[in-house]
Amino acid sequence: MTTPTSPLVSVGSANVLIAGGGIGGLATALALAKRGFASEVLERRPAFGEDGAGIQIGPNGTRILEALGAAEFLRPHATTPDGLRIRDASSARVLATFPLGSWLAERHGAPYWAAHRRDLHSALLAAAEREPLIRIRTGVEVGAVHEQGRHVVAGTATGESLEGDALVAADGVWSRLRGRAFDGDTPDYTGKSAVRAVIAAYDVPPALQANKVQLWLGRKVHVVHYPVSAGREVALVAIFDDEHVTSDWSAPCDPAWVDARTAAFAPLLRELLAKPAQWRHWSLMGLKHAPRLAHGRIALLGDAAHPILPFLAQGGVMALEDAVVLARAFSNEPAHPERALQAYAEARAARVGRVGAASRKNGRIYHLAGPPAFARNLALRFVPAETFMRGYDWLYGWTLPE
Numbered sequence: 207m208t209t210p211t212s213p214l215v216s217v218g219s220a221n222v223l224i225a226g227g228g229i230g231g232l233a234t235a236l237a238l239a240k241r242g243f244a245s246e247v248l249e250r251r252p253a254f255g256e257d258g259a260g261i262q263i264g265p266n267g268t269r270i271l272e273a274l275g276a277a278e279f280l281r282p283h284a285t286t287p288d289g290l291r292i293r294d295a296s297s298a299r300v301l302a303t304f305p306l307g308s309w310l311a312e313r314h315g316a317p318y319w320a321a322h323r324r325d326l327h328s329a330l331l332a333a334a335e336r337e338p339l340i341r342i343r344t345g346v347e348v349g350a351v352h353e354q355g356r357h358v359v360a361g362t363a364t365g366e367s368l369e370g371d372a373l374v375a376a377d378g379v380w381s382r383l384r385g386r387a388f389d390g391d392t393p394d395y396t397g398k399s400a401v402r403a404v405i406a407a408y409d410v411p412p413a414l415q416a417n418k419v420q421l422w423l424g425r426k427v428h429v430v431h432y433p434v435s436a437g438r439e440v441a442l443v444a445i446f447d448d449e450h451v452t453s454d455w456s457a458p459c460d461p462a463w464v465d466a467r468t469a470a471f472a473p474l475l476r477e478l479l480a481k482p483a484q485w486r487h488w489s490l491m492g493l494k495h496a497p498r499l500a501h502g503r504i505a506l507l508g509d510a511a512h513p514i515l516p517f518l519a520q521g522g523v524m525a526l527e528d529a530v531v532l533a534r535a536f537s538n539e540p541a542h543p544e545r546a547l548q549a550y551a552e553a554r555a556a557r558v559g560r561v562g563a564a565s566r567k568n569g570r571i572y573h574l575a576g577p578p579a580f581a582r583n584l585a586l587r588f589v590p591a592e593t594f595m596r597g598y599d600w601l602y603g604w605t606l607p608e
């Protein structure tokens with residue numbers, strides 16, 4: 207049992223318990239440490255190790271990685287795509303190319319990166335491991351949590367009982383703590399699933415080798431690919447309507463399944479999608495009702511709080527934003543964790559709601575069919591590229607609290 211002290215300023219004690227050592231959990235520990243608060247990250251998996259998949263990190267996220275000290279570890283492995291190229295999946299016709307790269311970096315003072323998830327997680331972990339205020343434990347599954355006086359008590363699957371002054375549940379979209387501490391919903395299947403793979407860059411057909419995020423739009427389906435691992439690899443993701451649900455990050459998916467669903471695609475795209483020897487399958491989940499983000503000394507963060515569909519490439523970045531806002535709230539109210547968590551909840555609700563809605567809207571637009579798809583393609587061809595990107599200033603221009 208750890209011995210907490212209040213207020214939340216003592217160095218070396220695990221004042222804040224964090225359930226989950228994913229992007230959100232590690233970022234929260236880092237953000238708290240930067241403000242002088244100690245935390246203990248409890249990760250269910252026996253060891254860290256991310257399955258192959260890519261992640262895009264907009265300027266609102268890279269700015270946070272810089273502030274948390276993780277950017278220096280990720281930079282050598284990340285890529286900075288110079289643009290977003292959108293094509294029609296059945297004809298391969300280019301519909302539009304929008305600027306990323308130096309244009310976006312100059313506009314927002316931070317770059318747009320693409321990375322292997324493994325490299326992002328390792329960077330956060332490396333930054334966390336050098337912080338004396340952070341303790342990380344693997345193989346610890348938090349099963350229950352309750353408040354007891356001025357403390358929070360977390361019970362683990364092995365029967366340990368851990369005490370903290372507050373607990374942050376960053377245990378992902380399938381969060382058990384959301385249900386237990388907040389009466390939150392179990393996630394609902396959206397009817398869409400993603401298949402993901404990472405291939406060697408030299409396997410990409412020459413006509414598609416480019417330092418770009420490439421997005422292909424089809425009927426009820428889209429495909430995205432972009433360079434990761436400092437350009438040595440390319441991450442692929444395809445999102446389809448699908449009746450098959452899985453809660454496993456790494457459920458293998460037979461290439462024949464992908465092949466059968468992409469028969470109507472242009473030969474160039476089919477050639478690319480035929481490259482992975484194995485795909486991984488991930489069901490896209492949502493919550494019917496947004497849960498409260500804070501209840502007394504317990505808060506939800508990242509996908510546990512707001513699973514955001516991946517049509518805007520922002521779910522992980524929202525977890526990073528949550529982390530710095532939560533840490534800021536603690537430094538405003540070091541002696542009152544419940545007030546701090548309430549302020550965090552109030553500060554985040556509108557932002558994550560807006561980003562979630564924008565992502566769902568993108569999903570509807572991406573998967574249009576028939577005349578609406580024709581109208582979309584026409585609009586994409588004629589909208590001025592920089593005007594289009596300026597429409598995302600509200601998203602990428604988000605800045606850290608002081």
Ligand SMILES: Cc1cc2nc3c(=O)[nH]c(=O)nc-3n(C[C@H](O)[C@H](O)[C@H](O)COP(=O)(O)OP(=O)(O)OC[C@H]3O[C@@H](n4cnc5c(N)ncnc54)[C@H](O)[C@@H]3O)c2cc1C
Pocket residue numbers: 225226227228229230231248249250251260261262263346347348349376377378379381382400402443488507508509510514516519520521522523524525
């Ligand atoms: C197809 C797809 C593409 C995506 N692309 C992007 C993108 O380009 N950009 C972007 O920003 N986001 C993207 N996302 C979203 C992003 O992956 C998630 O938003 C992000 O992983 C959320 O991080 P998290 O830390 O909240 O949750 P997770 O990454 O799920 O981490 C939760 C952690 O908690 C641990 N855990 C679970 N239960 C317990 C427990 N009881 N006790 C202890 N530990 C526990 C888990 O093992 C895990 O390590 C994408 C998502 C998908 C599905």
